[in-house]
Each structure stands twice: as structure tokens, then as C-alpha cells.
Amino acid sequence: MNWLNPIGRVTGAPNPNAERFVSALTLRQVRYFIAVAETGRVSAAASMVGISPSAVTEAVGELETLSGMKLFQRHSRGLTLTYEGHRLLSHCRNILSAVEGASTALTQPDSDAHGTVTLATTITIASYFLAPLLVRFRRMFPNIEIAVVEAKRLDVEAGLVAGDFDLALMLVSNLSNRAALLSHTLVHSMRRLWLPPKHRLLRQDVVTLADVAQEPYVQLLIDDAEATTSAYWGAHRLKPNITFRTESVEAVRSMVASRSGVTILSDMMYRPWSLEGDRIEVREVAADIPTMNTGVVWPRAMPLSAGAGTFLRFCQYDYDTGGLDARRRMPVG
Amino acid sequence: MNWLNPIGRVTGAPNPNAERFVSALTLRQVRYFIAVAETGRVSAAASMVGISPSAVTEAVGELETLSGMKLFQRHSRGLTLTYEGHRLLSHCRNILSAVEGASTALTQPDSDAHGTVTLATTITIASYFLAPLLVRFRRMFPNIEIAVVEAKRLDVEAGLVAGDFDLALMLVSNLSNRAALLSHTLVHSMRRLWLPPKHRLLRQDVVTLADVAQEPYVQLLIDDAEATTSAYWGAHRLKPNITFRTESVEAVRSMVASRSGVTILSDMMYRPWSLEGDRIEVREVAADIPTMNTGVVWPRAMPLSAGAGTFLRFCQYDYDTGGLDARRRMPVG
């Protein structure tokens, strides 16, 4: 039990157990507490929520022991909030308004949402990420039209802040204009070493970047692939022995499968077979190679349109349910 | 019961009863639902929250009938969220984080808060509002020092955006720079007609602004009093018959009490006696006269300092408990 000194400050234990509070609090207590605080009388609060006064008294008492502080000053005319009670009241209102938020979200399902969303992507995403995602989205929201625009990374960012695009699917690892953009990353893809079958590095227990430096290296050129490569090679004070550069991922696959070189690319692009049907193996490299993070990006300034909002929510949902998680389609290197 | 069609959309009733949802939802349901959604298995969720799986199943079932939609897709390996369930999940997280917010607020009581707050006011507030408020505040927070600065309205606003003041107590009805300032109004004071005893207008059933226009009018000059007066007189296409202007409210009181004129001023300044001890009556005017709204103002850009935050909270608390409500000290006109 806590006591108030003459000037109304709590003098008892400051925080008995906040742990217990979050796990034992009841919405019933919150509702009754708010009713009492707003009416100033237990009886009025009871009739407001439609139960007997004694139940309200009980709930308030529970809340007081739970919070470990006296919430009301009781006097003959009723109850008035203490300062601590007043502070708790605003938090309790937050809780109830969160509940109401959930309720209104339920009453306005966006199953029949409509409108159009202009979505920008970079080429990497467009090739390996977008198509299956869009299929699932169109199936669930047939009345939302998605206009897809492919552009260079900087142009996508510029278009977002200019309002030309609603949102973008792109690599968020190296976003330039973070001040004006918000992002939610959906997938972290590891970058791993691609090898032809029976390659000598497959027999090694651990493969280092120095090992890879000895091999002929095929460098992909799309998006920021080359810049990223030189970044983490440079951090290790090494250089790949680049023997071929191409903008085609299929060409990379063929080169690797035909034992003409190796490469390090993200799991998102990996497929176990080349176009010709030859197998491609994959190995983890014992080095600090950043993951490739792709996600949704939108301008910070304006709130998302309804359609864009449901697309964003859908992306999270689709990721959570495994729709676009590349690792689940992958062998364990 | 609702059903999912092959593409996973709910086809049942859209919103059975949102009313019931907000009044019957339980934190228990929310907690268990989140646990199941995060683990994807009833058994794991049960051990996470420390109860039996059957109880979890029950709670999830309750939440599904309460929300009127299927929240999980059940299969042999466990449960995965439907899209609707995913959407509800984020709202449920909101609810729980609101609960946690309340908890952390309880563990960090600001009873022992300290620091200094520089508070700006205009003259009207300083005379009729501030002193008793500060007394009560200092009694509750003796370790927070309040430095009071009195200035003209425009200077107060400029000082707030410049960061010279933490907050201000002032009239919020006619704030100029609303773009850069946030405000919370504490008191709405009606503006009413001040009359000497036995004045002829006291016998009238209703008093219009046209009636007042016939009387000699005493115009107070402090703050925006004159601008406000001409604003609402102008809106009624009338003009007061001003016979005296003064910057002293005491002078106004004396003039009215000694039958030298009438005036219209806010209840906040009203006292039933003049300095000489003569009585002053008050009457409501049947006209559209704006109320005088005074409250707390602070710059929108930066978050409030800890001390300023508790001062703001205290003002709301003090108002709610009747500390600075002028009407409770007033006769009913």
C-alpha cells in the first residue's frame, strides 16, 4: 500500500514490478478506470459501463495495487484523480484508442480496395522479385492496378521525392537520399560464392576471399553490383581477378556452369541450374560480405495513398507467410 | 462463421459488430493471438505465455468470432496468418505497445523531476492565471525551477520558435504562427457584459449587442483586447460607444462600479468586487462573441524537454481537477 504525503506525492516504493503490470493488466480494469476518472464517481461510472458499483471499486483497487500507486483521492463526494492517476489516465486512453483503431480497421476491410499505384523498381528487383509478388497481389486485390516503372536507382529515388511514384521496390542497403525516404526491408539475401560442380573450392572446409581472388571472376554489371563488389573486396584489401564483365545474369550462369569463372552474388538471383541445364553450386564465404537488403521505399513527406498502403501491407504479409523469402526455395549451401 | 474462398479473401459478413469488439475485447486474447502469430504454432505460443495449448486455442477462437473473420489458415504444421489476421496483428501490437508505454511511464515517475523551464506569458495570463498555478506546481515539483518571462504576444511566439522559451501560457485563440506552434487549450472563458448593480440592462430578459452599443463603453487595452473587441463588434456591424480607454483592469472595474460605463471582458478577469468594494454584476450577451481560450503553447519542431513535459502534464491535471477553472469561482450570470 502506498501513501500520499500532504502535498500529494507518492512516497512508497517507486516501481514494484512493471513486469507484472504488462502481463496482468486487463482491459476491464482500463475501461472501468477511465469511466471513474471521467465521471468522478464510482456509481456514475458503474451505470456508464452497465455494471454494479462494487465491481468497479474492485477493478480500480486491482489497478491501484497493480500500478503500485494511489490513483484516486477519495472524499465524500466521490473520487478525483491524483497526479499519478492523471498520468496513467492518458496512457489508458491510448490503450483504448488503440483498441478502437483495431476495430475500425476491421469494419473497413480493404478487400474491395481499388485505385492505381505506380510502383518503381530497379532491374534486379524486376527480374527476380517482382513478378511472383505481383501475381499474388493481383489475385488478392484485383481492383488495384499496379503500374510498374523500371529505372536506375537514382532516378527511382528522385521520382519518389518528386511524387512521380507512389512507392518503390528496390535495394535499400545503399539508399542515397535517406533523409527524404522511408523504407521497410523485406528480405535480407546473403551473397555467396557460385561454383561449378566438383570445383576444388567445394572440397575446402572454409573458403576465404583470398581463395576466391585466385579464381577467374565473372563480374555482373547491373544495378550497384559492381560498386558493391569493389566495396567489400576493398574492405578486405583484396581484388577479384576479373576475367569477364557482363550485364546479363544468364551469361554469368553460363560462365560459371562451364567452369570459366566464379562469382559472388546474392541468393535472390541464385538458381541451381543454368539455362543449358548445367548445375551451379553455392558456398558461403568466410568474410564480411554485406547482405543484399531489398524492400519497399516511399517518400517520407506525404502519407501513403490507400492503394499504396495496402500494397505495403501486402508486401509485409507476403514476406511473413514465406511468399518471397528466397531462402525457402534454396538448398543449404 | 466465415469462409475463405480459394484465393484467400473473406466472403462472409464484412463487419458484424464493431461495437461489440471494442467493449468485449480482452488483453488475454490479444496477448495469445500475438504469441500464436509470432510462433506460428499453438503449442509454442502456449509455452511462450506459460499456459496450456487448449486455452490458447480457445482465446484465438474467441477473437475470430469477435472480429468476425478467419485470422489463421490452419494446416498440419501449425497456423499461418491470413491477410486479415496480418492486418489485425499490427493493430494488436499497437495495443500491447500502448500497455507497455503505460508501464514504463509508471516505472519512471517524474515526482523527483528536476531542471529549469523557461515559461513565457502575456500580461493577461500573468495577472489572472499564472500565480495560483505556479504555487500549486512548485508545491508538487519543488525541484523544477520555472523562470517566467512576460512579453508581447508576437515576441512570445518568436521566442518559442527561436528556442528562447520552452513553453508559453497565452491566449491561443489568436495565435499567428500556427504552422510552427502546437497548443493545448486549458480554459475557455466566456466574454460577458460587466454592469454596475441595478443597471437597467439587468432587468432585461435578453441583452443584445445593440443594447450595449447605447451605453458608454470602457475599452481595456492590454494584449489583444481591443483588436478582439473590434473584431466581433465589426462582425455584428456595430460599434461600441467608447468613452474611456485604459491599460488597467482595476480602472475598468472602478469605472463600471461607479456607473461610468460598461464593458465586455472574459470571465477569467472578472471579480465580483472592485478595489473600492463596490459590486460588479455580469450578464450574458445574446450575440456571437468568441470565447477567450488560454492554454499552453510550444514549438512544434523539437520535442519538449522533460521539465517542460511535466509542466504541460501538470497544467492539464490542474485544469481537470478544477484548479484553474475560472467558472467554478464564479456566480452564474
Place this chain on the structure above:
DNA sequence: ATGGTGATTTCTGATTTTCCGAGATCATAA
């Protein structure tokens, strides 16, 4: 096919919470 496995769900009874209603209590006003 067929039984095994690992999960959810259903069912039942025990425990706890929640509620009501009747007194007890208390502070204030007449």
C-alpha cells in the same frame, strides 16, 4: 494402402475471476 507422428481441437471438471446485492462505513450538511 496403412499405420505413425506431430500438431490442433474438443471435452470435462476444477479453479479463478467477475459480478451483484446487502449491509457496513465514512464524511459532510442540516
Place this chain on the structure above:
DNA sequence: TTATGATCTCGGAAAATCAGAAATCACCAT
């Protein structure tokens, strides 16, 4: 001092909650 109007306390009944056993179900290997 008494009356009043409020809260608080204390039963017992109803409802919610829980645990554990049994039932069910989908999938997988044999």
C-alpha cells in the same frame, strides 16, 4: 445528532479461464 449520499466490504452465484485427457486431422514413411 441525525440524515444523506457516497464508497467500501463481504458473502454467494454465475461466468470465464485453465489444464489434461481424448479425439481429430494432415502428412509422411513404410
